[in-house]
Amino acid sequence: MHTVSVIVPMYNAEDFLPTCLEVMRRNGGDGTQFIVVDDHSTDATPRILDDARAAMPGLTIVRNDANLGVARSRNIALDLADGRYLAYLDVDDWYGPGHLDGLVQAIQELEVDFVRTDHVRVDGYRRTLESAPEKRRGVPMEASTGIGRAGSNAMVDYPFLWAGIYDTERLPRDVFLFDESLRTAADRPWFWRLYMEAATTAVVDLHGYFYRKDHNPRALTQAGNAQTLHFLDASARIRDLVLPTGDPEWITKAAYAAARICTFHVARRARLSPALRAELFDRSATLLASYPTEAMDDAIRALSVSPRISARALVAKGRKS
Template sequence: MTTLSVIVPVYNAATFLPNCLATIRSNYRDDFQFILIDDHSTDETPQILEQAAEKMPWLTLIRNPENYGVAKSRNLALERADGRYLTYLDADDWYQAGHLVETLDGLQRLDVDFIRTDHVRVDAMNRSVKRAPEEVRDVALDPKSQIGLKGSRTMVDYPYLWAGMYDRERIAPELFAFDESLRTAADRPWFWRLHLNTESTAVVGLQGYFYRKDANPTALTQAGNRSTLHFLDAYAGIRDLALATENEDYIEKAAYGACRIVAFHVSMRARLSPELQSELYHRSSAFLNSFPQEAVKAALKHFDLPTRIVLKKILRIEVR
């Protein structure tokens, strides 16, 4: 009987796989299932995974016939998941030995739909603990209470799938699906749906997940291509979820998040071609103007003056 399934999307991760496989081995238990899905890598990833399976026959390996993206890869891997509980691992990250057992113990002890954890950010040789933005620890909470208000970072803004574990018997199956049209930021609306449609959650102070934030040329968060603009589609999904609730606080929170992510990507525009920069400006203008005007006005008050000036200029761009 499988207790826990761990989904590991992999793409051109040959450099990181030895460490990833070592961390899987150090967290292995007979009732844990590790599903590694190779998204049609073009480096040595397939060979490394095949060699690993010879030594660890309990691994579940999937290879996509073409490059689908991480959202669809996660969905395909989920179809093979047998465990009641579910979590994720990125191929360039790693667990501390025993981290999965400790996380599972916390979820079962607190008897909630899902739990979230802190994590350790890795920048080259530097390590820093990043706390989940929830001060109340080891107590069951209403996930809706963690959506919070505009101007603050809350658990719904902590979009790390791997910093959590989820009970598949208590969460509706459809909530686990990712939007396959999104090449990046698919986890953002995923967490909004989770917080809006579940009954209980908790944060535990575990720090056994190590998140690599240093240079990784395959990381979507560091890309500067057309897929980068998928953040607009992802946040449009959040906008629609918030509007559907007719809850003014949720709508203003979504508007604030939209303004914040647009400002961030505008600040990073140098990584985009001139054509994509123009598309960023015009699509961002159309996107921000799709929110209720009062919600955007309320959101803008929470930014410093330079950022407000930038956002107001974007709002006034003629939409093509």
């Protein structure tokens, strides 16, 4: 059994794979398991991985027979992970020296279910430290405090899977599973379930994860196609997680998150086709109107002026339908 398993999904990653493999070499060791899932790449990724396998015998490589998406790829890797702790790495990003060891040390010393970190945003040659919303550092706390309230920016709103490490012995396996129907935004309901079901967490000052924001032109988050609207499905999953709890603060916070992301995409609708724009408006209206009236009204009041106007129009449309 390894100390930590690191899941690395990838698709057509030939431009980023050499750096990623070097990161694995530098962070590898007897206690580390790297699980690479090639999601049916059509470029040189399979060849590069085959070459790497000869030099890195401890590397686990899985090749999907079809393109299944990142959520399914992560679930496939989970079945192969035998580490006490679980971490993630995106192929176009990298770990700084000692980062993975720092993650393991933090979760072992703090004895919590999972630990989150800050990260460094990479824009070309520019580096910017992006801090996690939680200001308390290096201290255990109840996981549910990461949900926050409407109007707040809480840890549940920091949906970066790789900015953390997770204890597979303290958390049930179903917490780690991703909704495979979601090609984008699958991390968002994943984090809501984590913060709702886990007992303890902590945030630490580690700045060794380097995230290439918008650098990969193949990233689905940069697309303007039908999969862009999967955020609506993800938001519906969050609603379905929260409403049965009956917790008014959680419900209002989830309503706020839904209103915020819907109005964000409505404001950027120009990248969508006319048909997708119509779908965006209709489905956003239906989603927001599906929340209890009082919770959604309170959530909208917590928005800034422009999103508030947009959200009210969407809710009015949804309630008339």
